Amino acid sequence: MSLCLQARQLSCERDDRSLFKGLDLDIRSGEIVRIEGPNGSGKTSLLKILSGQLRDYEGELFWNGAAMQSVREHFLANLLYLGHAPGIKSGLSPLENLAWYQALSGESSGGQGSGAQEGEQQRLDALEQVGLAGFEDVPAGQLSAGQQRRVALARLTLTPRALWVLDEPFTAIDRHGVAALERQLIRHAQAGGCVLVTTHHELAASSLLRRIALG
Amino acid sequence: MWAFIHKLGSPKWFYGISAKLQPWFWAAAVLLLVTGSLWGLAFAPADYQQGNSFRIIYVHVPAAFLAQSIFISMAVSGLVFMVWKIKVADMAAAVMAPLGAAMTFVALFSGAVWGVPTWGTWWMWDARLTSMLILLFLYLGVIALRGAFTSRDSASRAASVLAMVGVINIPIIKYSVDWWYTLHQPASFTLTSRPTMPTEMWLPLVIMVLGFYSFFIALTLMRTRSEILRRESSKRWVQELVNGQVVNAQAEETR
Amino acid sequence: MDAPSVPLLEHQGGLMIAVKATLVRDLTLLLRRRGEVLNPLVFFALVITLFPIAISPDPELLATIAPGLLWVAALLAALLSLDSLFRSDYDDGSLEQLLLAPQPLAALSVAKVAVHWLLAGLPLALMAPLLGIMLALPAGSYAVLALSLALGTASLSLIGAIGAALTVGLARGGVLLSLLVLPLYIPVLIFGAGAVQAAILGDGVSAHLAILGALLAASLMLAPWAIAASLRISING
Structure with missing residues (x-):
């Protein structure tokens, strides 16, 4: 089963300023699509529209051939969106933060039993992968900006979603982390997933990478 | 059906049709308001109990009617805007809010003035006046919320939601305030509940109410038209319209 | 193409799991910042202290206005x-994520409102009888006071959350929030204070409490949709 997100004649106007007009997009399995454009060209707005957050657009969105309105839940169940803000509560530890995200994707994380232990193990593994082993129980507020961003990135391995929409995911991450994340994006595309990304970071050329210019 | 709704929603179409409708409503407003006030203030008989001071009813009641109606039309416009994304509806809602607040204030003020001869004081926590006061706060909330956003699109949506929430609450508020008032003070003498009002007294009142409504419609049309020009100033048809008028004016001058 | 190793998932529902996790998360967060939970209680006590000082210490007078x-x-x-109900979520981006959850936003926001009531409304209701003693509140009305407040503050939390959701995107939404919300609070105030008054007079209070319950039921039905719509507006401001 391959996924496919299509936009037809997408136009977005915010406060009478036209961001883009008549945009046609086809995003399919096995692709990394990089949205490019100068500041203020509507990259974030486009990602918000494509991830179903922003609804004041004109045109049509299709998810696997069906109109977005009718398959919203299915779409959201397969979407992982990371915005400018990491979405990490500073009062909670990385483990607790991830537990909430796990629950939102429909997996039971609290309580006792083997399911809960499995969930906890998955969280620990995900944190280890982003290099946060040993920080599992530190309140996220005491972590650096880059570490908080890594907690958010741990969701990529924690909750398997086919479509990743990442708005500037490389912000505040060190060189080592950038390389690892880049490898992860490619692996995801190779595995049949799909990545939609904006970034100022130069992505290494790859046959999977496609660029779309705005503005 | 859809084509019709969208045609209705097109600012350009609305601008055209409102230009045709507007003069009729202005004429009706002037005619009704002049007739109503002359009749009500000069010819209607004085009240046997309140004397001439009852004549303030001809301002107070229409203003109070309008104050509530405008809130409802504002909420309906907001609903139309949210459901069908019709921008004209939001422009109308935006110009209605200050007008509604003004009407509420007029109703409150005339009520207070009326209170002096009837109650001997400027303010009584009368059920009707209290509801009006709360309505004024609701209006002020909608206006303040619209003004607080930097993005006009968000402001429009937020104001629409608040207007809808408000309109659901208005009957609840009105009912609870009435209940509260009767509990604390058995209604001995309320302003406008007169079971038997002679025809010569209520007919001018009806005319005044209709006049206020015509005035409201005419003013809303006019202000919505200028709001359309303001918001659509970057659109081609507006620029053509403005340029066309400039060209006409120049032609007039050279003639 | 090879069979992808990232399968498309059917939406599993999991509404109860998500609601429970949101409840646990918000409760944990608030209980770690006890100050924020205690502040409204201290404020309540302080305001009540101001009245005898400003008006008169005469118990009879106080009893009538208590x-x-x-x-x-x-x-x-x-x-x-209320202002902090959605604000930290808005600031750190988790509100965006809440909006993108496959579960209905209205249900998840009710979970957040429930936490607000549990840690603001309910403690206030439990504390009120204590302050009632200080205001010489006549005997026989204490239980009604706590009960009416417990019922009423639930409605207040729901209605107030609409205002909080509408103003969360604004930098200084605090005063505006009160302006939007206070007029909508009036029916609850009328029947809440009315219930206590009726208890003092020895009248039946069941009618008042029933109306408070009806207001709560109506808020429970309508407010979540308004909250969800408002959050969607604010997140894109």
């Missing part, structure tokens, strides 16, 4: 903590 004072002060105290 129901209204207690209700108004509790209402303001509950309002005080």
Whole structure:
């Protein structure tokens, strides 16, 4: 089963300023699509529209051939969106933060039993992968900006979603982390997933990478 | 059906049709308001109990009617805007809010003035006046919320939601305030509940109410038209319209 | 193409799991910042202290105005903590994520409102009888006071959350929030304070409490949709 997100004649106007007009997009399995454009060209707005957050657009969105309105839940169940803000509560530890995200994707994380232990193990593994082993129980507020961003990135391995929409995911991450994340994006595309990304970071050329210019 | 709704929603179409409708409503407003006030203030008989001071009813009641109606039309416009994304509806809602607040204030003020001869004081926590006061706060909330956003699109949506929430609450508020008032003070003498009002007294009142409504419609049309020009100033048809008028004016001058 | 190793998932529902996790998360967060939970209670006590000082220490006079004072002060105290209901979620981006959850946003926001009531409304209701003693509130009305506040503050939290959701995107939404929400609070105040008054007079209070319950039921049905719509507006401001 391959996924496919299509936009037809997408136009977005915010406060009478036209961001883009008549945009046609086809995003399919096995692709990394990089949205490019100068500041203020509507990259974030486009990602918000494509991830179903922003609804004041004109045109049509299709998810696997069906109109977005009718398959919203299915779409959201397969979407992982990371915005400018990491979405990490500073009062909670990385483990607790991830537990909430796990629950939102429909997996039971609290309580006792083997399911809960499995969930906890998955969280620990995900944190280890982003290099946060040993920080599992530190309140996220005491972590650096880059570490908080890594907690958010741990969701990529924690909750398997086919479509990743990442708005500037490389912000505040060190060189080592950038390389690892880049490898992860490619692996995801190779595995049949799909990545939609904006970034100022130069992505290494790859046959999977496609660029779309705005503005 | 859809084509019709969208045609209705097109600012350009609305601008055209409102230009045709507007003069009729202005004429009706002037005619009704002049007739109503002359009749009500000069010819209607004085009240046997309140004397001439009852004549303030001809301002107070229409203003109070309008104050509530405008809130409802504002909420309906907001609903139309949210459901069908019709921008004209939001422009109308935006110009209605200050007008509604003004009407509420007029109703409150005339009520207070009326209170002096009837109650001997400027303010009584009368059920009707209290509801009006709360309505004024609701209006002020909608206006303040619209003004607080930097993005006009968000402001429009937020104001629409608040207007809808408000309109659901208005009957609840009105009912609870009435209940509260009767509990604390058995209604001995309320302003406008007169079971038997002679025809010569209520007919001018009806005319005044209709006049206020015509005035409201005419003013809303006019202000919505200028709001359309303001918001659509970057659109081609507006620029053509403005340029066309400039060209006409120049032609007039050279003639 | 090879069979992808990232399968498309059917939406599994999991509404109860998500609601429970949201409840646990918000409760944990608030209980770690006890100050924020205690502040409204201290505010409540402080405001109640101001009245005898400003008006008169005469117990008879205080007793007549006590129901209204207690209700108004509790209402303001509950309002005080509303502004922070969605604000930290908005600031750190988790509100965006809440909007993108496959579960209905209205249900998840009710979970957040429930936490607000549990840690603001309910403690206020439990504390009110204590302050009632200080205002010489006549005996026989204490249980009604707590009960009416517990019922009423639930409605207040729901209605107030609409205002909080509408103003969360604004940098200084605090005062505006009170302006939007207070007029909508009036019916709850009328029947809440009315219940206590009726208890003092020895009248039946079941009618008042029933109306408070009806207001709560209506808010429970309608407010979540308004909250969800408002959050969607604010997140894109």
